[in-house]
Amino acid sequence: MTTTRSRNGRLNETPANERSTAGRARQRAYMIAALEEGDDLSELQELLRTAGVAVVGQTVQHMEKPHPNTYLGSGKLEELKAALKESGANVVACDDELSPRQERNLERALDTPVVDRTTVILDIFAGHAHSAEGKLQVELAQLEYNLARMRGLWTHLERLGAGVGTRGPGESQIETDRRLARDRITALRRRLERVRGSRETMRAERARAQLPTVALVGYTNAGKSTLLNRLTGAEVGVRDRLFHTLDPTTRSYKLGGRDYLLTDTVGFIRKLPHQLVQAFGATLEETRLADLLLHVVDASAPEEELNEMMRAVDSVLEELGADEQPRMLILNKADALDDDGRHDVQLRHPRGLLVSARTGEGLEALGERIEEEFERRLRDVELLLPYSEGGRLAELHEIAGDLVREDTPEGVRVTVRLPATVAARFERYAVNGQPAS
Ligand SMILES: Nc1nc2c(ncn2[C@@H]2O[C@H](COP(=O)(O)OP(=O)(O)OP(=O)(O)O)[C@@H](O)[C@H]2O)c(=O)[nH]1
Ligand SMILES: [Mg+2]
Numbered sequence: 001m002t003t004t005r006s007r008n009g010r011l012n013e014t015p016a017n018e019r020s021t022a023g024r025a026r027q028r029a030y031m032i033a034a035l036e037e038g039d040d041l042s043e044l045q046e047l048l049r050t051a052g053v054a055v056v057g058q059t060v061q062h063m064e065k066p067h068p069n070t071y072l073g074s075g076k077l078e079e080l081k082a083a084l085k086e087s088g089a090n091v092v093a094c095d096d097e098l099s100p101r102q103e104r105n106l107e108r109a110l111d112t113p114v115v116d117r118t119t120v121i122l123d124i125f126a127g128h129a130h131s132a133e134g135k136l137q138v139e140l141a142q143l144e145y146n147l148a149r150m151r152g153l154w155t156h157l158e159r160l161g162a163g164v165g166t167r168g169p170g171e172s173q174i175e176t177d178r179r180l181a182r183d184r185i186t187a188l189r190r191r192l193e194r195v196r197g198s199r200e201t202m203r204a205e206r207a208r209a210q211l212p213t214v215a216l217v218g219y220t221n222a223g224k225s226t227l228l229n230r231l232t233g234a235e236v237g238v239r240d241r242l243f244h245t246l247d248p249t250t251r252s253y254k255l256g257g258r259d260y261l262l263t264d265t266v267g268f269i270r271k272l273p274h275q276l277v278q279a280f281g282a283t284l285e286e287t288r289l290a291d292l293l294l295h296v297v298d299a300s301a302p303e304e305e306l307n308e309m310m311r312a313v314d315s316v317l318e319e320l321g322a323d324e325q326p327r328m329l330i331l332n333k334a335d336a337l338d339d340d341g342r343h344d345v346q347l348r349h350p351r352g353l354l355v356s357a358r359t360g361e362g363l364e365a366l367g368e369r370i371e372e373e374f375e376r377r378l379r380d381v382e383l384l385l386p387y388s389e390g391g392r393l394a395e396l397h398e399i400a401g402d403l404v405r406e407d408t409p410e411g412v413r414v415t416v417r418l419p420a421t422v423a424a425r426f427e428r429y430a431v432n433g434q435p436a437s
Contacts, residue, residue: 030089030112031058032080034066034096038304043270044095047120051127057087070109071102077109084110091115097271100149118145118273125276136192140185141279147181211252211399212374212419213261215290217317219309220267222296223332225249226357228264231367250286255371257401263290270312277319288322291421292373299331299345299354306345326373328353330366335359377420383429386411392429 029048031041045055061076070077071094084092091113092106098116106114122142129135216224229235232251250263263286277284287293297310317323329352331345346354353369355362385392389411396403396416403416418426 027053027091028056028087028089029053029091029093029115030056030084030087031093031095032072033058033060033094034063034072035060036064037062041095044093044117044120047117047124048093051120051124053091053093055093056089057083059083066096066102068099069101070105071096071098072106081110084112093117093120097273103149117271118275121269121273121276133192133195136188136195137279138276140188140192141273141275143181143185143188144275144279145273147178147185211259211261212292212422213250213263213286213290214253214292214294214370215263215265215287216294216296217265217287217313217322218267218296218330219298219313220269222267222298222309223357224267224296225264227294227296227330227332227355228262230357230360230363232262255367258371258374259398260370260374263287268313268316270308272312272316277316284320284322287317288320290322290325291419292370293317293322293325293327294330294370295327296330296332297352298333299352300333300336300341303344303348328369328373330355332357334361374419378417379420379423381416381418381423381426382431383414383416383426384408384411384431385414385429389429392426396426 031044031048033039033041033044035041041058041060048055059072059076059080061072063073067073072080089112092110092115094106094114094116096116097118098106098114103114103116122138122145125138126135126142129138216228218224228249228251232253250261253260253262265284265287266280295310295313297306297313299306301309314323329349331349331352331354333356334342334354335356335358337345342354346352353362353366355366357363383396385396393405393412393414396414396418399422400416400418403414405415406413413431
């Protein structure tokens with residue numbers, strides 16, 4: 001994991017730079033946060049744990065907005081300095097994304113390297129990316145984040161063979177850095193496009209065009225992968241760690257004689273770095289193209305936290321333009337709730353379906369609901385398929401199970417019931433210009 005990180009993460013490869021949360025034997029982090037009353041640092045702690053960093057202390061200042069120059073107030077900083085020494089920490093981890101100025105000032109005041117929440121999340125992503133596409137996406141996000149902040153681009157570019165001496169006349173070092181970083185970003189984008197155009201992706205896209213698709217979305221650690229495994233018999237990795245799944249996995253899945261595709265997606269989190277949402281745009285496309293979204297939540301989380309996680313998911317979906325599809329709320333981890341807890345969560349989310357991906361409870365009802373959801377939107381469609389498009393007929397059989405066919409001189413005339421979204425994909429074969437959706 002360390003090697004992947006240092007390959008991707010610019011911050012991680014220079015020993016002189018202690019900013020990275022990874023790649024060094026046992027980092028000891030001291031957490032700081034400017035929080036509203038009632039919030040705590042458990043999520044940052046969880047993120048650090050996932051990044052393999054030990055937490056040795058924390059300082060929280062309750063304030064409405066972080067200080068624009070130093071993040072925390074000056075009195076708090078003094079207090080922090082002493083506590084920091086005491087704790088033996090070798091890095092300070094901040095719960096928010098820091099402006100370059102805040103970061104610089106904090107490092108100066110504390111005489112300790114500072115990482116912010118975004119850097120930690122990018123780092124975890126770098127460690128969890130397995131596919132060529134995932135790795136490129138993370139590197140792109142890291143580079144863009146650092147470009148915006150102009151943080152030590154030096155080492156990175158040197159490693160890429162750009163190095164000293166490439167500076168043009170009259171160009172300041174910063175301008176050179178910026179220009180080289182932009183070139184690298186352009187090159188990465190191009191490579192990403194090529195990777196995405198690969199055959200495998202195209203095959204997946206073809207499959208998606210035909211079968212109705214259901215995407216599992218939700219906060220990291222909600223149980224999406226567990227649910228996918230349970231429903232389809234797949235073996236997607238499951239761990240009690242944040243952001244375990246980065247590469248979307250799609251499996252087919254049968255319900256009442258029809259085939260569906262079920263896609264697992266990357267988990268969301270509060271304050272998900274914007275760069276990551278952008279970089280993972282293509283991966284998250286799965287979400288936008290799905291016919292139905294299952295929003296999976298950890299129903300065993302405390303009420304306030306659950307609401308916040310749901311809001312975070314809503315806002316990412318909105319940013320992705322995936323907020324218009326039909327959505328179902330899946331209240332997972334029912335097994336971790338007692339009777340009162342179940343009653344309570346069901347009362348607060350009457351439309352949610354209580355299930356347990358672990359024990360299988362409620363999954364039959366879930367299947368029925370999915371079927372109903374598609375049933376409701378079934379359309380009777382009449383199509384004329386030319387004989388040269390025999391493959392299309394086979395697809396229809398797979399999707400619809402039942403269909404009525406009649407051979408005519410022009411081709412096969414088919415009457416079939418299809419989900420509205422699928423019908424739209426067959427529109428060009430519709431008879432009499434009758435709209436298929
Ligand atoms: N008690 C209980 N635990 C569950 C259930 N479903 C999942 N878990 C646990 O929750 C943790 C996270 O599960 P995953 O399936 O990896 O969650 P995910 O939503 O795919 O997480 P990311 O890939 O990080 O977005 C694991 O420890 C699972 O064993 C459930 O129904 N009940
Ligand atoms: Mg997962």
